Amino acid sequence: MDIPKIQWYPGHIAKAEKKLSEVINKVDLVIEVRDARIPLSTGHPHLNKWINNKKHILVINRSDMVSPHTINSWNKWFNAKDQYPLWCDAKRGIGIKEICKSAKDSRSSIDDRRLSRGMRIRPIRALTLGFPNVGKSALINRIAKKRVVDSARKAGVTRNLRWIKLESGIDLLDAPGVIPPNLEDQKSALNLALCDDIGEAAYEIESVAIEFIKIISTLNKDKNANISAKQISNRYGVDITKGFKSPSAWINEAASKHTSGDTRRMSHKLLEDYRNQMLGKIALEVPLWN
Ligand SMILES: Nc1nc2c(ncn2[C@@H]2O[C@H](COP(=O)(O)OP(=O)(O)OP(=O)(O)O)[C@@H](O)[C@H]2O)c(=O)[nH]1
Numbered sequence: 496m497d498i499p500k501i502q503w504y505p506g507h508i509a510k511a512e513k514k515l516s517e518v519i520n521k522v523d524l525v526i527e528v529r530d531a532r533i534p535l536s537t538g539h540p541h542l543n544k545w546i547n548n549k550k551h552i553l554v555i556n557r558s559d560m561v562s563p564h565t566i567n568s569w570n571k572w573f574n575a576k577d578q579y580p581l582w583c584d585a586k587r588g589i590g591i592k593e594i595c596k597s598a599k600d601s602r603s604s605i606d607d608r609r610l611s612r613g614m615r616i617r618p619i620r621a622l623t624l625g626f627p628n629v630g631k632s633a634l635i636n637r638i639a640k641k642r643v644v645d646s647a648r649k650a651g652v653t654r655n656l657r658w659i660k661l662e663s664g665i666d667l668l669d670a671p672g673v674i675p676p677n678l679e680d681q682k683s684a685l686n687l688a689l690c691d692d693i694g695e696a697a698y699e700i701e702s703v704a705i706e707f708i709k710i711i712s713t714l715n716k717d718k719n720a721n722i723s724a725k726q727i728s729n730r731y732g733v734d735i736t737k738g739f740k741s742p743s744a745w746i747n748e749a750a751s752k753h754t755s756g757d758t759r760r761m762s763h764k765l766l767e768d769y770r771n772q773m774l775g776k777i778a779l780e781v782p783l784w785n
């Protein structure tokens with residue numbers, strides 16, 4: 496990958512992480528939220544530092560954005576590593592019951608542990624933790640069954656820590672997305688950019704769009720990526736499988752057809768189309784067995 500370095504660590508996230516490290520010891524349960532299109536890139540490299548002996552539920556959100564086949568393959572991959580993700584679509588409220596059940600199950604074992612230590616039972620404290628824009632706040636609203644926190648289409652919507660008390664005896668903490676201060680893995684950083692999980696200021700849009708075309712060409716044959724080259728070619732009237740010399744030549748040709756030759760606007764359009772699912776349910780990461 497030969498593009499300008501992708502880097503994003505806004506001040507509000509740095510501040511929030513500091514506050515989070517002050518309250519993390521009071522948390523009993525971490526509900527980790529990832530993005531179904533990139534379940535590995537949205538796994539925080541320092542996650543264990545946050546979990547540290549707490550109960551942990553792995554939630555993979557945006558299940559509507561990948562194919563059921565992809566979800567099945569990921570489940571096999573995670574299960575082989577003794578991990579059991581719960582998939583959900585927090586936008587439409589699918590898969591929420593299972594997450595609530597898992598949180599309640601954790602609650603009873605946390606209660607038992609407190610009682611066995613002679614401590615009083617109190618509401619358990621759960622933190623939703625994950626990268627920006629993966630849908631943490633949307634999930635909280637679904638669990639709470641009403642709109643209690645802001646959730647919107649932009650990385651960095653939640654700016655402060657906020658506790659939500661649920662009648663079921665669980666206090667939920669909504670927090671801004673956390674992200675490593677230095678995005679060392681630039682392949683993951685590119686995936687975060689493509690999925691809109693980091694701010695636009697972090698990257699140069701044209702080079703990211705070119706990388707997107709490269710990824711599509713590479714993943715095209717993998718069933719789990721669920722790419723329809725025909726759908727993409729038809730949408731823009733430019734064949735994405737053959738007949739273009741390079742990814743930038745494809746963008747140039749698409750730009751001449753759709754954005755009066757403006758390649759920057761075309762790059763933006765392409766990425767927005769991907770994010771709005773106009774190109775199908777494409778997964779940018781697929782399980783690799785080795
Ligand atoms: N298609 C789809 N969209 C979702 C899903 N979950 C959330 N969204 C949308 O994604 C956008 C971001 O959701 P938020 O809940 O604000 O994400 P967040 O993780 O709290 O983001 P930050 O507060 O910025 O860290 C919103 O427009 C949601 O409606 C989902 O499962 N599927």
Ligand SMILES: [Mg+2]
Nearest residue numbers: 631632652653
């Ligand atoms: Mg939020």
